[in-house]
Amino acid sequence: MISDAIDNEQVEILLNDVLESHGYDFLEYSHASIKRRIIRLYGLDNFVSFAEFRYTVKTDKQYFKRFLEEITVNVTEMFRDPSFYKSLRNDVLPVLGTYPFIRIWVAGCSTGEEAYSLAIVLKELNLLNKSLIYATDINPSVLDKAKKGMFPLNYLKQYSENYLQSGGLKDFSAYYTANYSLAKFDESLNSKMIFSTHNLVSDHSFNEFQLILCRNVLIYFDKDLQHKVFNLFDSSIEKLGYLALGSKESLEFWPKAKEYKRVKMEKIWRKL
Template sequence: MIKDEDLDILVAVLFEKYGYDFGNYAKASLKRRVNRLMVIDRLPSFAELLYRIKSDASYTNHVVQELTVNVTEMFRDPQLFKTIRDEILPGLATHPFIRIWHAGCSTGEEVYSMAIMLEEANLLHKSLLYATDLNPTVIENIKRGIFPLSQMKQYSENYIAAGGKKDFSDYYTAKYEWAKFHDRFKEKMVVATHNLVSDRSFNEFQIILCRNVLIYFDKILQDKVLTLFDNSLEKLGFLILGSKENLRFSSIASQYTQLAHKEKIWRKMK
């Protein structure tokens, strides 16, 4: 088990040497992930971990990948996606162009889920989906559009529960143990690294999704990131958070109204 002062040193080194800022991540959660990393990599001491980070940039990429949470699936929380399909996408049909930001998107399953729904709503041709994450390794997968074939049964069930009407297998080609989604989806995606802690707004969007990322930040950082989203969202745009996240006590709460009581979707009114 690493000590609090060890964690502070690690955070400082990652920021000063590589620019990764974990300073306002929830300490208990971050400490658990560092301890898990040391077990996985069989590191005998914190000093060994620190040495490898300082001397090996490729190992540091591995560390960042382990410290950032990369748990996702297609059409995760199907009812949320059904609400987007039924209550949000029809209103976007009047827009000449649609921009959607998936912030902290990990390996991109949710980005492809949105692309499929946009196509079914006949909106994909005039849409751009911006897929960003702190971790450069995981977002490379979005450009490939390849996911484990073993996951497709679950994803298909999620898709149907989210209001999908087609055969989910129409959207990908199966080869060996992998499912490759059709290139027309990734052609509508802009993939980039983006640090929610330190990077600025880069466009104006109709929808911003950032699900199950804020729960790992402390209150100060949550407010900072929510302000970034507010600056990036057009009036009457939609902000979609994770199931355990909320705007209720944030600095931007008064400008938003919750779209559906059960779903974590807010609309910007001011």
């Protein structure tokens, strides 16, 4: 990858075009990361000049779909950070189980691996029936994948290990059927999921939840945008509800952080 194929000014031009022509605002994303994604895509798709790249992104709706999918990071896994899922299983979900109805928002769900992991834990705690998982992402094409609940079979060994480490009680293979190179997850899991596009940068709160899970999404945002999104979450979490972040993310510098209490050592906070 040629790391200096596109300079900072061109990144700005491109992102302004994207906002103007397509309504997606990436201007408050962490600059180094988004620049790297842009240069990566430019190289992958063999553009010969910035002008050509810019024109295509601006005018070609079909190509913009690809741009959106490649510029955002859609790397995820099931039961990522097993100790986190262990804490959800032991400390958080049993508390939510005392409510008559559980509403959970998985924000920036990508292809759905975390939503399915959560549904499995809820099922094992006999809570899935009274739960509803709202899984949202900026990107409609990853949501189409998430709805199908089919994940590459070659990842399942790792997912199964994660699941067991997180305190999983069953044989992981009971949750899916192998279909050529894909594992199709049980439909009882996504029967309790609602998939919808939602842009954390520009869209508002749409419900109140007892748990919001947003992991490895905020690392791509600059500090101001992170704080805006924390405010959005704050207005979407019930009192005594929970907010769960990725392993390197933190509420620490957000002014309202003192209204939240950390749950043990995990990146989970409870609204006071």
